[in-house]
Amino acid sequence: MKAVIAVPYKRAKSDRLTAGPWELWLTESPSPLPLVLPGLDYGSVLRLRREVIIDVSSLRSDCGLANDVRLLVAASWSSTGTSLRRNLVNVDLSSDDDACLVELAGDISGGDIAGTLHIETSVLLAHSQSTDDPLAARRAGSVLLHERQSVQMDPTTSFFPVEVVDFKTGLLGNSESGWRLSWNIFDFEQPFLGSVRLLINAAHPRVVGAVSGEAPTAEASAIRSAIYFDVARGLVLGALANDEFMERDGDYPNGSCGRVVYTLIQMLFPNDALPGLAATASQRRDYFNSDLQGRLRIFWS
Amino acid sequence: MILFPLLPHHVALQIAETARSASVASLAEGAATEHSACIYTPTGGARVSKAGLTKLRNDLLELATSAGYPEIPTQQQAALFDVEATIVLSRQMPIAPAEAAKGGVWEFLSCVLLPDIVRWRFSGTGPITSIERFVAGRRNTCQRLWWRAYHLSSRMEAGSQLSGLLRSLGEDELVQLMERPSLAGIEGLCGAIADGFLTISAQHPDLTRRELIREAQKRFLRLSSFLWLESLTADDVGGHVESVFIQVVASLHGTQSTSTASV
Numbered sequence: 001m002k003a004v005i006a007v008p009y010k011r012a013k014s015d016r017l018t019a020g021p022w023e024l025w026l027t028e029s030p031s032p033l034p035l036v037l038p039g040l041d042y043g044s045v046l047r048l049r050r051e052v053i054i055d056v057s058s059l060r061s062d063c064g065l066a067n068d069v070r071l072l073v074a075a076s077w078s079s080t081g082t083s084l085r086r087n088l089v090n091v092d093l094s095s096d097d098d099a100c101l102v103e104l105a106g107d108i109s110g111g112d113i114a115g116t117l118h119i120e121t122s123v124l125l126a127h128s129q130s131t132d133d134p135l136a137a138r139r140a141g142s143v144l145l146h147e148r149q150s151v152q153m154d155p156t157t158s159f160f161p162v163e164v165v166d167f168k169t170g171l172l173g174n175s176e177s178g179w180r181l182s183w184n185i186f187d188f189e190q191p192f193l194g195s196v197r198l199l200i201n202a203a204h205p206r207v208v209g210a211v212s213g214e215a216p217t218a219e220a221s222a223i224r225s226a227i228y229f230d231v232a233r234g235l236v237l238g239a240l241a242n243d244e245f246m247e248r249d250g251d252y253p254n255g256s257c258g259r260v261v262y263t264l265i266q267m268l269f270p271n272d273a274l275p276g277l278a279a280t281a282s283q284r285r286d287y288f289n290s291d292l293q294g295r296l297r298i299f300w301s
Numbered sequence: 302m303i304l305f306p307l308l309p310h311h312v313a314l315q316i317a318e319t320a321r322s323a324s325v326a327s328l329a330e331g332a333a334t335e336h337s338a339c340i341y342t343p344t345g346g347a348r349v350s351k352a353g354l355t356k357l358r359n360d361l362l363e364l365a366t367s368a369g370y371p372e373i374p375t376q377q378q379a380a381l382f383d384v385e386a387t388i389v390l391s392r393q394m395p396i397a398p399a400e401a402a403k404g405g406v407w408e409f410l411s412c413v414l415l416p417d418i419v420r421w422r423f424s425g426t427g428p429i430t431s432i433e434r435f436v437a438g439r440r441n442t443c444q445r446l447w448w449r450a451y452h453l454s455s456r457m458e459a460g461s462q463l464s465g466l467l468r469s470l471g472e473d474e475l476v477q478l479m480e481r482p483s484l485a486g487i488e489g490l491c492g493a494i495a496d497g498f499l500t501i502s503a504q505h506p507d508l509t510r511r512e513l514i515r516e517a518q519k520r521f522l523r524l525s526s527f528l529w530l531e532s533l534t535a536d537d538v539g540g541h542v543e544s545v546f547i548q549v550v551a552s553l554h555g556t557q558s559t560s561t562a563s564v
Contacts, residue, residue: 007527042302042345042397074532082398083482087532111302111345111397124529128540140537141528172311182311184404187438189482195404199311253483 009137012062012145018053044110064136070126080255081114115191122146167201178207188258225298240278302346306339307405316412317435325371328417391450404437407444452491497542
């Protein structure tokens with residue numbers, strides 16, 4: 001289950017931060033940071049800049065912090081593909097004005113990021129402090145306020161990755177089979193859409209036609225249903241048989257295999273707990289498969 | 302940046318199924334610097350040369366031989382190999398983290414370039430090597446070592462510090478440090494926790510190291526949800542690390558006193 005975070009101190013209201021758009025400086029003139037940024041190679045550098053206005057006095061009041069407590073405005077980033085979390089820039093918030101303008105600018109190496117890039121803008125407690133207020137933040141780095149923007153680094157990730165390949169070599173599976181789900185059942189931390197592939201046998205014209213056509217025929221719809229069921233079954237059964245997946249109970253980063261499959265299971269079996277499902281899947285596989293067929297409503301459209 | 306061959310996962314899986322029970326000698330014979338199914342990341346660096354791959358294989362093979370290859374290694378030999386191999390991999394694989402995040406890199410190394418070394422390194426527990434040592438993931442033979450070096454070296458200036466840390470930490474402790482990528486990925490945290498752990502465990506030999514690191518990691522995971530540790534100075538991160546270990550020691554001493562009292 002994804003953890004709900006309740007912080008042990010008072011945070012500021014979100015309107016204490018007014019953030020301008022992130023600007024991307026790939027050439028001499030800036031452009032707004034897009035939601036999707038394809039084609040970045042390892043040698044590229046993302047040069048980012050934005051301005052934020054912070055209502056410092058109200059923020060201190062919200063958080064119960066005295067005027068002499070040092071605050072930082074920080075921009076940091078994390079990448080779902082590499083699992084890295086890095087600082088982009090820190091600026092001391094020295095003013096106590098109602099509206100303090102801060103410029104944030106920094107670089108991210110293209111080689112450090114993959115999957116989804118999250119860029120956080122935060123106001124933090126600069127150093128640990130002791131205070132009489134039991135609800136005031138006291139640890140260095142405590143997040144008092146934050147805002148996030150996300151950028152998708154790979155545009156193909158909005159679709160389920162499908163590759164049409166020739167099974168003739170035998171390396172990919174039976175040369176007369178129609179498809180194969182290829183995924184790494186041992187690494188649920190991997191970005192789902194970067195590590196899962198539906199391989200379609202290029203030598204099987206009916207299956208290729210079924211996944212290629214925009215207005216499917218009845219035959220194509222049936223083939224799609226069968227593929228849909230097979231993929232869902234492969235993912236669900238693979239996950240339920242994995243000890244680590246069962247232990248972590250959905251505690252995976254967004255976009256990872258673990259998170260996506262956990263969400264799929266929750267959507268398909270909203271009222272069932274993982275241990276019960278795993279027991280059914282291993283002890284009554286025939287029932288489980290039939291139940292899954294019904295929940296997916298295959299062959300109905 | 303250097304680009305390594307990427308072996309498609311379904312091909313790796315097929316090779317791994319056979320390699321996991323094959324003899325070290327037969328796998329050594331089949332080891333190669335290329336595979337027809339391999340692809341490369343299209344841009345972002347120069348492809349590793351055949352000479353580079355051969356050197357990587359030879360250097361790792363030399364380390365393995367020093368640690369008893371092809372005979373089944375003792376736990377101590379395996380640990381020694383891991384330390385030295387971590388340093389070789391980090392030096393000879395100057396790849397971007399985004400490249401290292403691609404499973405195909407590690408599957409090429411484990412299934413094509415070094416299958417005999419993988420089989421040898423993990424041959425101790427039975428006649429079959431776990432498939433996880435060949436395919437990509439946190440337990441992949443080379444992937445786990447490369448990322449160890451990467452995370453432990455972050456914010457470090459001297460390479461000798463990495464070597465010292467690797468020699469001082471046990472396998473279970475290293476696994477604990479890397480277990481949660483979201484924690485290991487925070488710049489400088491992994492090395493700081495490792496340093497803090499070694500200091501505190503030396504000061505409290507009465508406490509089991511396993512308990513110390515496990516309990517501390519749980520606390521760091523909780524803290525990282527509301528502390529942006531990546532935005533702090535190394536000193537401030539060090540302060541948090543020290544404070545967490547002091548709390549862990551107090552908590553474990555409390556537990557031990559309670560259990561002693563109850564006895």
